[in-house]
Amino acid sequence: MSQKQRTLKEFVAELKALTDGMMTVEPKEIADLRLGEMEIPAGSYGQYFGTWDIAHGMLRDYSMYTLYPLVVLAEDPEFQPRQMSKIVDALDQAYSNYLRYSGFPKMGALALELRAHLKDNPSREEVVTALRAFTEYTNKLQAWSFHYFPWGLGKYFQYPAERLQAAPPPVADLGATRAHIRSGQRIRITWKPLNITVNATLATKENPELCADLVAALPFTTIQDHAVVTGESMYAWSPFVSTAPIRLRERICDAPIGRIRFSQSTGQKFIVQYGPTTEDLSQPVLGEIDEADAAKLAEVGKAVWESTFESKDLIWMTVELAKVQRPNTARHDATH
Template sequence: MAFESLRQVVRAVIEETNIIRTVEPEEVYKMRTGSMDNKAGTNGQYFTTWDFANGMIRDMSMHTWYHFVELAENENVPLDQLYYIINLFDHPYSNYLRYSGFPRLGSLALALRQHLPSATSRKEAVDAVRAFCAYTNLLSAWCFHYFPWGLGTQEFSYESSIGPSPILPDKSRRIQIRDGRKIKLTWEGLGVTVNALLAVKENPELCDDIINALPFTILQDHAVIGGKSMYGWAPVVSTAPVHVKERQCDAPPGRIRFSQGTGNKFIVQYGEATEDIAMPVLGEVPSDDIDRLGAVGLHVLKSTFETKELIWLKVELA
């Protein structure tokens, strides 16, 4: 595809992002069904192609384009240096993915890199980089949802699931939400709605980013490593300063987190979490509604590992 200006490229990226917000991308569908035009994969199989692409898109969004946004917003980074860094680090991802099932992603990334130096201001450059980051985040969300995580439970389960938690939690470290802005979470199709509070005192700038994006509806998935949490990629690219973090293993059921650095995910913990990585505190579901989260969590767990049912979470002001 040919573009005559950066503005045209950004418009195409935004249009593509809007299309796939609620509809599975054609490239993801072709990947998971083995119907790619380019049948990449040795020995007549495409699982390795799918596995590589899933990991690369995740890394591309989390550890590449999100950091490009941070660099673009940093006025101490000259724009010509920014363009050099983007060319250097994006090409290995987008060029491989172009070959391996994602030609549209590859062509949009190439066009953006080619036209980015024509930006007439830092703001125009920031907006372009932000748009592409949001696009890769959403691609990552769909790739995650449809990846066959159930293979793990079938073939790669521990001999015994009984044993000590890998990390000992410390409840004394739990963050207390002093006050909050009321929001409402509704798992559409499951008939479950709970109230929640945003930690506007603890992380005001982060909460502002979320509030300004409300209402939004996101595809719900389950954590595959860290325990009883469910999440979705939010239509937000937040670089807000974070003042308060909490280790996941210390957090109580009902904790709401926002992970800027792993795709801008809106996370709801409904039980024990095992990771000791500290993440930004976004809010909490009050104790009155926590019991309702368990059934939702189990439903989402089954969707992620087995059925691939589309479960949507609507987040709005109460």
């Protein structure tokens, strides 16, 4: 039987419906995986933690480091749609077929159908639309997978205090710069059920295309989670895919409290820094929370840490346009 019985447009419509359905409701695949209720009881000697761990990591790599680069390539005029079919065939199957077996049968079937559609020589616009929709779908699966992964196990793998005190400072990152956002479009960020709201200014002048992509998607509400490596930083998967050119980046460890970043290459994450960080990679600058509101972030960060690492209680972040004008007081920062 053919792997496609419908049009590519109908296929994309289902992807969008599935993604919309996951915005505020945990998908069954994620619940089944974390509870050991998958259709196929994958896992050696009757345990399913290994299955869960590997599937979580592969889903992350699939959505961030396979599908998103495929979107970028599909938009590149140097690559023809017919070439994209071969590229997707080469890169997709190892991920989607294993994940199909490990608790994601629906996603595996959709990936198979996508590859079949791409063999029909669709237009570039159709290829890009389909790959974007599939990337958004897998990003949302990954967001839920990340939230419910048992990160609390990390308390059993702590660095000795003296090791942390002796750690070297971050190495220099070529091209990095400390950003100062003085003017731009205004947004408001609210966390529920914490009932904490902050106002921020987007880097409209510094990264205009990226900010335009964000504004076009507003308002949106998504799960707020905490970084597991970077330090005192929170992120949330955004419900859109941006391939905008980036004109200003900043080292994460150099950023001030209140920095807003956007990571296109790691799931389209909307990131808020609320304290010290150690990661010396540079990320796109999206904006800056008002200095008057920055003090509120510590309370949010603590609650989100508890949510991600222990309780799994859901904290929702809503991002929307704000009517409040930027205060005249500028952020005072000794770092230049």
